Amino acid sequence: MASTPHTAPAVKPANPNFSSGPCAKRPGWTVEALANALVGRSHRSKPGKARIQRAIDLTRELLEVPADYLIGIVPASDTGAVEMAMWSMLGERGVDMLAWESFGEGWVTDVAKQLKLADVRIIKAGYGELPDLNTVDTDRDVVFTWNGTTSGVRVPNADWIKADRKGLTICDATSAAFAQKLDFPKLDVVTFSWQKALGGEAAHGVLILSPRAVARLESFKPDRPLPKIFRLTKGGKLLGEVFEAATINTPSMLCIEDAIDAMEWGMKEGGLKALQARADANFKVLADWVAKTDWVEFLARDTAFRSNTSVCFSIVDSGITALDTDKQAAFAKAIVSRLDKAGVAYDIGAYKDAPSGLRIWAGSTIEAASLSALTPWLDFAFAEEKAALTQAAA
Incomplete structure (x- = not known):
């Protein structure tokens, strides 16, 4: 096959890690950040508990969590935290399940097919769209993702949640926390994992409970057995120690130290608003590129719903959409592969269950300069692959 005439850009991103999870480490990170991790020590030792408490305290400070909300570190990443909340709290009343991408669909499956609750309303939308939030009844329990990691669609705000609601709101905020404004007074359960906006390590989740969520735990006993790692009460009372640095099972002290390092970096950057501003600035780089590029468009249709972290793109060039x-999926994968081999961008393919295209993480740990360097490479890779496709068809 003849070579194509396009010239590769001269500058590569300083950091080619644009994965949507685990995400890029904070700028300047090296393994030396973990040098003081309490490896080989019990997490229940006095210094071990102190480091876990430090991670909890930093979470409250950096994420601006209300003083009367509880924060715990739990097993199995964000998934474990969401499952723990659903299995422990749902069933007291009807529940509205919102889904517009893969992870929301997963929570629907768990509630409808595993928990088998009798009164479940499923409110759905396709990839790139958001359900009609005005149809949600917050006097029922509600389970939703704040930011759809696999679709690049987020809720614009929490105005659709009543302040005087009777139900609980369970919010999977794993790719929103630290990069988007969470309205805590409207949220009763908030979950996330360090591996997203903090660029931390996987396998641990964070579970945040409002006083209303605690009241539900202490007043409602599910009619189903709960595995040990899901149990948040004993004898009808909250296991308070879970939220006081005594974890349900053994955490990795390396992961704890890495989370502390990431949050201390966030505080030095200027706190929550500074991290949100970094993500917004990163998104603007990509939005400016899309505005002048005719072969790509956001998967999210509405500008108000577009994520500033897990930014998803469709290839809209007429020659490819035909x-x-x-073959459209193969074309997108060829772009991803070309940039991976060039050491320009890793892991930017669309999620396996999502429409074909590209997904680029633009959260707070990404530098805008890296995204500015990436966009010419995206154009180059597209041009190369389209030329190769044309030649193959000739």
Whole structure:
């Protein structure tokens, strides 16, 4: 096959890690940040508990969590935190399940097919769209993702949640926390994992409970067995020690130290608003590129719903959209592969269950300069792959 005439850009991103999870480490991170981790020590030792408490305290400070909300570190990443809340709290009343991408769909499956609750309303939208939030009844329990990691669609705010609601709101905020404004007074359960906006390590989740959520735990006993790692009460009372640095099972002290390092960096950057501003600035780099590029568009249709972290793109060039679905997917994967091999961008393919295209993490740990360097490479890779496709068809 003849070579194509396009010239590769001269500058590569300083950091090619644009994965949507685990995400890029904070700028300047090296493994030396973990030098003082309490490896080989019990997490229940006095210094071990002190480091866990430090991670909890930093979470409250950096994320601006209300003083009367509880924060715990739990097993199994964000998934574990969401499952713990759903299995422990749902069933007291009807529940509205919101889904517009893969992870929201997963929570629907768990509630409808595993918990098998009798009164479940499923409110859905396709990829790139958001359900009609005005149809949600917050006098029922509500389970939703704040930011759809696999679709790049987020809720614009929490105005649709009543302040005097009777139900609980369970919010999977894993790709929103630290980069988007969470309205805590409207949220009763908030979950996330360090591996997203903090660029931390995987396997641990963070569970934040409002006083209303605690009241539900102490007043409602589910009619189902709960595995040990899901149990948040004993004898009808909250296991308060879970939120006081005594974790349900053994955490990795390396991961704890890494989370502390990331949050201390966030505080030095200027706190929550500074981290949100970094993500917004990163998104603007990508939005400016899309505005002048005719072969790509945001998967999210509405500007108000577009994520500033997990930014998803569709390839809209007419020559590519004319192909069948499998060939469109193969074309997108070829762009991803080309940039991976060039050491320019890693892990930027669309999620396996999402429409074909690209997904670029633009959260707070990404530098805007890296995204500015990436966009010419995206254009180059597209041009190369389209030329190769044209030559193959000739």
